Amino acid sequence: MPGYDIFAWIVLVILVTSAIGVFCIAGWLPGHIAKSRNHPRAQAVTVAGWNGSVSKRQNHCDEPLGSE
Secondary structure, three states: OOHHHHHHHHHHHHHHHHHHHHHHHHHHHHHHHHHHOOOOOHHHHHHHHHHHHHOOOOOHHHOOOOOO
16 A cells, blocks of 8 residues: 555544544533533533534524424
């Protein structure tokens, strides 16, 4: 395996690992901040944080049901 292939695999692994890390931090951080500040709805903020990181539309939780 040439050196370029090894380098390409290392870069690919780093990029995939970084993308997974950013996804996990984006879902975890809002709930963590809410819990550390003793927010009354910390569990809801945690769920909304993970829901927002998974969904394509970040603000769909704020819309009434059935809106388009």
